[in-house]
Amino acid sequence: DQQVKQNSPSLSVQEGRISILNCDYTNSMFDYFLWYKKYPAEGPTFLISISSIKDKNEDGRFTVFLNKSAKHLSLHIVPSQPGDSAVYFCAASKPEDKVIFGPGTSLSVIP
């Protein structure tokens, strides 16, 4: 039973354009959401997070949007750069509980 879903296994975007990565979750008890980026042969690196009391968090080129009623969050990267090409994992957790990861979306930014 997958509690965190990323329905797009891959995404290609032109350099300079916006990348939008989507994530859906099923557990309404999740209150903390994170995005991680992973390059091959490396561990995931934390990008940005958002708590359920907010609907938007921004950090430089990265913005995360949370729609609690739809149990949906998205990561926007603008402008996209070739170095952003990686696998992006959406993750969520309940209070005082482990972090559950989605299956990942592979982003390719084409120069």
Add this chain to the structure above:
Amino acid sequence: NAGVMQNPRHLVRRRGQEARLRCSPVKGHSHVYWYRQLPEEGLKFMVYLQKENIIDESGMPKERFSAEFPKEGPSILRIQQVVRGDSAAYFCASSPNQGTPLHFGNGTRLTVT
């Protein structure tokens, strides 16, 4: 200011042997998590430990797998009598407390021949 250190980076074991994966968390972090990534899949939670305590092992297979985080020294994930299906990348992560982002190591890639 070292991050999470995992070793070895690559480990090859024959079926039936034991695999020991080590993880040193970020200095000052008392929460350690182990995740497994099978080929073409995402990160699956295995176990969450604090010093000398297993807090949540709901993702650990019931047999052959064990984990510890002793008072002194690294966290160890131990797999006894490995089988081909254990071949995966095993990632360790640490955090100073819950509700904060996890810091990941670069993983141990286990290959069972």
